[in-house]
Amino acid sequence: MPEKIGVIDIGSNSIRMEIIKINDDRSYCKIDESKEMVRLSQGMERDNKLKEAPIKRTIKVLKLYKAIVDSHNVDQLFCVATAAVRNASNQKTFIKRINEDVGLDIDVISGEKEAHLGYLGVVNTIDIKDCLIVDIGGGSTEITLVKDRTLKRSISLPYGAVNLTEQYLNSDPIKKNQIQEVEDVIKESLDAISWIKGAESLPIVGLGGTIKTLARVDKHKKRVPLNFIHNYQMSKEESLNIYKQIVKVNIDKRIKLPGINKSRADIISGGLILFTCIMQYIDASNLIISDAGMREGIFYSHYLDHINYKYKYIDNILSHSIENTLLKYNFDKIEPNGPPIAIAFFDKISDVYSLDQEYRKILWVAYKMQNLGKGVDGYYSSQQGFYQILNSRLYGLNHREKVLSALLGALVSEDVLKSKFKKYSMLIKKKDHDSIRMLSLLLKIGNVLERSLIDTSSVTYEIKKNSIDITVSGKDFLQLEKVYKYKKEFNKLLSRDLFIFYK
Numbered sequence: 001m002p003e004k005i006g007v008i009d010i011g012s013n014s015i016r017m018e019i020i021k022i023n024d025d026r027s028y029c030k031i032d033e034s035k036e037m038v039r040l041s042q043g044m045e046r047d048n049k050l051k052e053a054p055i056k057r058t059i060k061v062l063k064l065y066k067a068i069v070d071s072h073n074v075d076q077l078f079c080v081a082t083a084a085v086r087n088a089s090n091q092k093t094f095i096k097r098i099n100e101d102v103g104l105d106i107d108v109i110s111g112e113k114e115a116h117l118g119y120l121g122v123v124n125t126i127d128i129k130d131c132l133i134v135d136i137g138g139g140s141t142e143i144t145l146v147k148d149r150t151l152k153r154s155i156s157l158p159y160g161a162v163n164l165t166e167q168y169l170n171s172d173p174i175k176k177n178q179i180q181e182v183e184d185v186i187k188e189s190l191d192a193i194s195w196i197k198g199a200e201s202l203p204i205v206g207l208g209g210t211i212k213t214l215a216r217v218d219k220h221k222k223r224v225p226l227n228f229i230h231n232y233q234m235s236k237e238e239s240l241n242i243y244k245q246i247v248k249v250n251i252d253k254r255i256k257l258p259g260i261n262k263s264r265a266d267i268i269s270g271g272l273i274l275f276t277c278i279m280q281y282i283d284a285s286n287l288i289i290s291d292a293g294m295r296e297g298i299f300y301s302h303y304l305d306h307i308n309y310k311y312k313y314i315d316n317i318l319s320h321s322i323e324n325t326l327l328k329y330n331f332d333k334i335e336p337n338g339p340p341i342a343i344a345f346f347d348k349i350s351d352v353y354s355l356d357q358e359y360r361k362i363l364w365v366a367y368k369m370q371n372l373g374k375g376v377d378g379y380y381s382s383q384q385g386f387y388q389i390l391n392s393r394l395y396g397l398n399h400r401e402k403v404l405s406a407l408l409g410a411l412v413s414e415d416v417l418k419s420k421f422k423k424y425s426m427l428i429k430k431k432d433h434d435s436i437r438m439l440s441l442l443l444k445i446g447n448v449l450e451r452s453l454i455d456t457s458s459v460t461y462e463i464k465k466n467s468i469d470i471t472v473s474g475k476d477f478l479q480l481e482k483v484y485k486y487k488k489e490f491n492k493l494l495s496r497d498l499f500i501f502y503k
Contacts (some may be wrong), residue, residue, distance in 0.1 A: 001024065002021060002022060002023050002024055003022045003075045003076070003306065004018050004019060004020070004021050004022075004072055004074045004075050004076075005019070005020045005021075005022065005074065005075070005076055005077075005078070005303075006018070006069045006072070006074035006076070006077040006078065007077075007078045007080075007295045007298050007299060008035060008062070008065055008069070008077070008078070008079040008080070008081075008295060009021075009035065009080055009082070009084070010040065010062075010080065010081040010106065010135055010430045011040070011041075011081075011082050011083075011138055012037075012040055012041035012080070012082065012083050012084035012137050012138025012140070012163075013039055013040070013041070013137065013141035013160075013161065013162055013209065013264075014035055014036060014037045014038065014138075014209070015034070015035070015036050015038055015040075015058065015061050015062065015065070015137030016034070016035045016295060017032070017033060017034045017035075017065040017069070018030060018032070018067065018295050018299070019031050019032040019033070019068075019069065019072050019074060020299050022303060022306060023043075023144060025327050025328070025418075026295055026298075026307045026325045026327075027323075027326050027327035028303060028324065031072070032072060034064075034068070036061045036064075036272070037263040037264075038054060038057040038058045039054055039128070039138070040054045040055070040057075040060055040084045040085070040138075041054070041084035041138050041139045041160075041162045041163060041443060042054045042162070042166075042167075044084065044087070044088065044139070044163065044166075044187065045084075045163055045166045045167045047089065048087055048088060048089045048339070049088060049089050049090050050084065050085070050088045050090055050091075050094050053324060055090070055094065055097070057236035058098075059098065059101055059102060059130050061219065062098060062102045062104060063102050064102075066102055066103060067123070068393070075446065076302070077104075078108050078110075078298050078302075078439035079104050079105060079107065079109070080106070080109050080294075080298070081106050081107070081108045081109070081113055082109065082137060082139070082140065083111070083137055083138065083139030083156075083158075083160060083406075084107050084138065085106070085108050086110070086111070086140075086159070086366050087140075088141065088415075089101075090244075091108065093411070095108070096356050097500055099448075101205065102382070105219065106225075110156075111140060111142060111155070111156020111325055112154060112156065113143035114135070114142050114156060114294055115133075115143070115144045115151075115155070115156060116144075116151065116154065116297070117293075117294040117297030117298055117301070118135045118142055118207055118294050118297055118333070118359045119133055119144050119146065119151045119297065119299050120132060120297030120301055120313065121290065121292040121293040121294060121295070121296035121297035122146075122205050122207070122290050122293070122299065123149055123208075123313045124152075124205035124292070124296070124297075124300045124313050124314050124317060124395070125221065125230065125289055125290065125292040125296065125317060126231055126288065126317075126395065126396070127231075127318060127395070127396040128146075128149075128169040128203070128205065129147075129148055130147050130148065130202055130203075130285070131148055131199075131202050131203050131205045131288070132144070132146070132148050132196075132199040132202050132204050132205070132278075133146060133204075133205045133206075133207065133290075133481045134144055134204050134206050134207070134275060134278055135206075135207035135208050135293060135294070135296070135316035136160060136161060136203070136206075136207070136208040136209075136211060136271045136274060136275055137160045137161070137208055138161055138162035138163070138165050138211045139158070139160040139162055139268070140156050140157060140158055140159065140160050141156070141159055141160055141274060142154065142155070142156050142157075143155050143156075143157065143196070143278070144192070145195060145196070145197075145198055145199050146205075147332070149313065150197070150240070152198070153195045153198075155193055156250060157186075157189050158388055159185070159186065159189070159274055160270075160271065160274075161209070161210050161264075161267040161268065161270045161271030161274070162267050162270070163271070164182055164270035164271070164274060165266065165267045165269065165272075167442075168181055168182050168270070169182070169267070169269060169270055169273075170318060170320065170454045170486060171237070171250065172250045172251050173249060173250040174247060174269055179247065179273055182270070182273045182274070182277075183273065186273075186274055186277040186278070187277060187281065190277070190281050194408050196281070196282065197281045197425075199284075200282050200283060201282070201283055201284070201408070202282065202283055202285060203284060203285050203286050203287070203288055204278070204279055204282075204284045204286075204287050204288070204403075205289075205290050205420070206275065206287055206289050206290065207286045207290050207293040207317055208271070208293070209261070209264055209296075210264075210268060210271030210272060210274075210275060210293075210385060211271075211275060211287070211289060212229055212291070212422065213246075213259065213260060213261065213264060213271075213272075214228050214234065214239055214242055214243070214272070214275075214287070214289075215232045215234065215269055215289040216229065216236055216259035216260075217242050217245075217246070217257060217258065217259035217260065218232075218238055218242055218259075219232070219237075219259065220258035220259040220261075220293060221242075221257065222426045223426065224254040224399070224426055225423060225424070226242055226399060226402075226403075227391075228291070228391070229289055229291050230289070230290060230291035230292060230393075230395075230396075230477075231288060231395075231397065231398045231399065232287070232289045232399055233286060233287065233288050233398055233399070234286065234287045234289070235283070235286050235287075235304070236279060236284055236286060236287070238287075240279075240466055242275065243272050243273075243275075243276050243399065244423075245257070246268060246269060247259070247269045247272060247273065247289075250385070251265055251266055254268070254269075255439070259316075265418075280304070296349035300313070300314075308346045316396075317362075317392065317395045317396045318361075318365070318395060319397030321393055321394050321395040321396065322365065322368050322369065322394060323392065324393075325369070325372070325392045325394065326368070326369075326372070329372060329388075331371070331465050333373060335454065336376075336429075336450050336453060336456040337422065337455045337456070337457065337458075338362075338416060338455055338457030338458075339456060339457070340367050340444035340446060340450070340456065341442075341445070341446035341449050341450055341453075341456055341459060342363060342367055342439075342442045342443045342445070342447075343360070343363060343364060343367065343446075344425045344456070344459065344461065345442045345445070345446065345461060345470075346359070346360055346439070346442055347360070348463065349461075349463060349468070352463060353438065353494065355435060355438075355439075358401065358475070359435055359439060360441060361397075361437045362401055362405045362408055363403075363405045363408065363442065363443065364404040364440065365389075365394065365397065365408075366389075366405050366409035366411065366439070367409075367443060367446075368389075369385070369389050369394075369405070370408075370409045370411065370443065370447075371385070372383065372384075372385050372388045372389060372392075374411070384407075384500060385396055385409055385410035385411075385412070386406045386410035386420075387406075387409065389402075389405055389406040389409045389410065390402055390403065390406040399427055400427045400428055400454075403420075403424045403427055404432060404436060407420055407434055407436055408439055408440055408443065411440060411443065411444065414437075416432070417436065417437070418433075436495065437493055438493050438494065441486060441489060441490060441493060441494075443485060445483055445490075445498075446484055448474060448479055448482045448483050449470075449479060449483065449500075451479065452474065452479050453472060454475070456470070458473050459471065459472050459473075463496075464496075466496055467492075467496050467497040467498065467499055467501075468494065468496050468497075468498055468499070469501060470498070470499070470500050470501070471498045471500075471501040471502075472497055472500065472501075472502060472503070473502070473503060474502055480502075481502050483498075483500055484498075484500070486488065487495050502503050
């Protein structure tokens with residue numbers, strides 16, 4: 001039976017709401033989401049008490065979200081609060097007031113649970129084995145060490161973008177001695193975490209508005225024409241350069257920087273000083289941005305129980321998200337008994353033509369997703385396919401891999417391929433052009449042969465000095481004629497002839 005799950009996350013700086021539907025076929029999709037800045041922790045640094053004005057802003061937003069949740073007839077609602085409410089001296093009064101005025105029951109979660117839920121959000125949406133997860137909120141920061149996809153240790157620090165700004169950064173522009181004071185406080189806290197040395201030189205997976213702002217500024221700087229931010233990757237040097245650019249200017253100039261949200265401009269420096277301290281402390285290799293965090297962790301925790309999943313987290317997130325996408329579009333792909341010809345062909349020639357395993361991953365995604373555009377509009381299937389693959393929630397792909405998968409899966413023409421390479425030149429490399437053309441050829445040859453082959457397990461591939469021979473069962477000369485249409489292109493790209501033999 002289908003089920004709708006609602007999540008309301010009451011943070012120190014913002015309130016977020018998501019509604020996700022789980023279907024009978026185990027697929028799921030996000031059907032509504034919203035975010036409002038309320039700055040609930042504003043003014044708490046003096047006496048740890050939630051103030052009336054932020055409470056009123058919070059109640060106003062929660063009433064709206066409650067109405068939205070009710071209109072969707074949500075089956076189960078998770079309403080959680082984090083650092084601001086967790087640390088408030090008037091926590092009980094606030095919870096009671098929300099219950100009476102809005103009709104919501106709030107679960108105030110511990111820092112440890114917040115870190116665990118953030119971990120679940122990351123491990124089910126980013127293909128990474130070892131990392132340090134850093135989730136910077138308005139009033140706390142959760143740090144989690146992950147080894148072999150398993151949560152090893154975590155801690156919640158009582159510092160976030162809002163309370164650091166209010167307590168230490170009260171001048172505009174910020175003074176060097178104020179930055180130093182924050183750095184000293186953070187370093188002292190990190191020195192007390194014995195296990196953090198185990199994160200040395202690992203990548204950081206960053207969560208929260210502070211770190212996503214870094215990525216947005218970087219995307220604007222590089223003119224990356226993609227709307228999504230999940231699994232966006234930056235070098236340590238790129239992060240440091242943007243940090244310096246943001247922190248050194250006053251708020252009026254900061255607001256004008258492309259990628260800076262006006263509602264976050266006054267607190268972004270506090271969060272960035274904190275993040276940069278952690279990044280330099282462990283000498284992180286690079287930064288990976290996650291748009292999935294605690295809310296997604298709440299959903300996956302429920303979802304995996306709902307479908308009786310055999311593991312604590314999704315074992316192959318790319319395969320799972322592809323399956324989920326195809327089910328969402330009600331797309332039934334007929335696959336052969338045996339390995340896909342394009343993939344088996346790749347495995348045979350990859351060493352000869354120096355094709356690394358990243359290309360195999362891209363080819364596999366394209367093979368699975370290639371006909372998606374036809375479900376929307378057969379006439380414009382290539383354009384539709386490119387758009388849908390690029391913008392689908394295909395977890396396990398970074399931005400470069402997504403662009404290449406979309407180009408390959410859409411089987412775009414040579415002219416379109418050249419224009420797309422120009423548009424996405426900041427993400428893809430020159431050598432990718434010929435590689436994508438070669439993979440596209442493998443895909444097209446495989447598609448033709450698989451139309452009449454039920455069993456591909458008996459197909460053999462032999463690389464000779466001047467040719468590549470493919471042997472298949474049967475005598476389908478019509479398909480042979482269609483394959484041979486690609487002989488000229490095959491010879492040009494692979495410098496060998498193509499021969500098909502039937503046995």
